[in-house]
Amino acid sequence: MNFVFLMDPLETIKIEKDTTFALMLCAYFRNHRTFFLSEGNISIKEGKVSFKVTEVVPQKDADMPFVKKETSDLLEDNVDVVFIRTDPPFDESYLMSTWLLDRLPKRVAIINSPNGIRTVNEKLWATQFTSIVPKTLVTRNKDEFIKFLDLEKEVIIKPVNLFGGISIFHIRKGDLNAHVAFETLSNSEKHEVIVQKYVNDAKVGDKRILLLDGEPLGALLRVHAQDDHRNNFFSGGYAKPIDITAKDQRIIELLKPHLRSLGLYFVGIDIIGDYLIEVNVTSPTCLQEMNRFYHQALEDQVINFAEELTKKYQGSLS
Numbered sequence: 288m289n290f291v292f293l294m295d296p297l298e299t300i301k302i303e304k305d306t307t308f309a310l311m312l313c314a315y316f317r318n319h320r321t322f323f324l325s326e327g328n329i330s331i332k333e334g335k336v337s338f339k340v341t342e343v344v345p346q347k348d349a350d351m352p353f354v355k356k357e358t359s360d361l362l363e364d365n366v367d368v369v370f371i372r373t374d375p376p377f378d379e380s381y382l383m384s385t386w387l388l389d390r391l392p393k394r395v396a397i398i399n400s401p402n403g404i405r406t407v408n409e410k411l412w413a414t415q416f417t418s419i420v421p422k423t424l425v426t427r428n429k430d431e432f433i434k435f436l437d438l439e440k441e442v443i444i445k446p447v448n449l450f451g452g453i454s455i456f457h458i459r460k461g462d463l464n465a466h467v468a469f470e471t472l473s474n475s476e477k478h479e480v481i482v483q484k485y486v487n488d489a490k491v492g493d494k495r496i497l498l499l500d501g502e503p504l505g506a507l508l509r510v511h512a513q514d515d516h517r518n519n520f521f522s523g524g525y526a527k528p529i530d531i532t533a534k535d536q537r538i539i540e541l542l543k544p545h546l547r548s549l550g551l552y553f554v555g556i557d558i559i560g561d562y563l564i565e566v567n568v569t570s571p572t573c574l575q576e577m578n579r580f581y582h583q584a585l586e587d588q589v590i591n592f593a594e595e596l597t598k599k600y601q602g603s604l605s
Contacts, residue, residue, distance in 0.1 A: 400550025488560030501543030505577035
């Protein structure tokens with residue numbers, strides 16, 4: 288099969304931690320051809336989708352993770368699987384990629400569904416599940432923010448469309464930087480900001496659970512560095528092994544039918560204590576860290592799922 292990976296530049300890949308690299312390596316070792324597709328290289332020609340791609344051979348060599356082969360136009364008729372793995376922000380260019388990928392024929396398996404990615408903002412979508420998320424306010428109005436802070440005493444404020452812990456503030460009532468933090472994130476009340484009641488279990492860490500077709504694939508705990516409140520790896524956090532609890536499983540069961548109906552097959556959810564915080568659908572990570580903790584090769588399950596999904600789609604159209 289031909290596997291196309293829409294992803295960030297190859298030069299940014301870190302082979303010891305990058306989930307996309309693990310997926311590409313697995314696909315290659317299962318005798319699939321692997322293609323690198325960068326943003327902006329999807330076209331529609333005479334009604335058919337065309338990709339300007341570079342075929343690559345992934346290898347466990349930190350100095351040369353990929354052997355690049357030829358660059359060519361790959362038409363939709365020759366594509367079996369597309370993995371969307373570009374990092375947020377979900378901007379105009381990202382949106383355009385999803386619209387173009389929507390034009391692919393039904394026989395092509397896309398992980399994750401372009402429509403699903405458009406539907407699920409990673410921070411906003413979870414707010415509908417009020418029984419399992421912290422008390423939350425979404426607003427661009429500073430007065431609303433101050434009322435919420437006065438009531439809850441301690442909050443987290445964060446932007447809607449960033450990732451990796453970027454621009455997340457931990458604010459307590461009376462903090463002198465509360466106003467300026469909100470003004471900065473909202474661009475002086477021009478953009479919505481997410482405000483959530485602070486969950487004390489954040490001091491312990493936040494749990495990342497990877498889901499494959501709505502079922503748990505693996506989990507780990509991300510713990511913040513001593514000089515930061517953010518648990519994200521991009522912000523200096525580190526990983527610890529952890530179990531999936533019965534409470535986690537209840538959250539998963541609640542989300543499962545929604546994720547499946549949206550074609551969101553490979554997803555990362557973030558849980559702090561008993562609360563769902565985010566649902567990551569663009570390029571969920573932490574697979575390699577889980578592999579090391581539990582001595583597994585979880586990417587094999589993901590690629591196997593992609594193979595079976597493709598056979599299912601192609602079989603239904605034959």
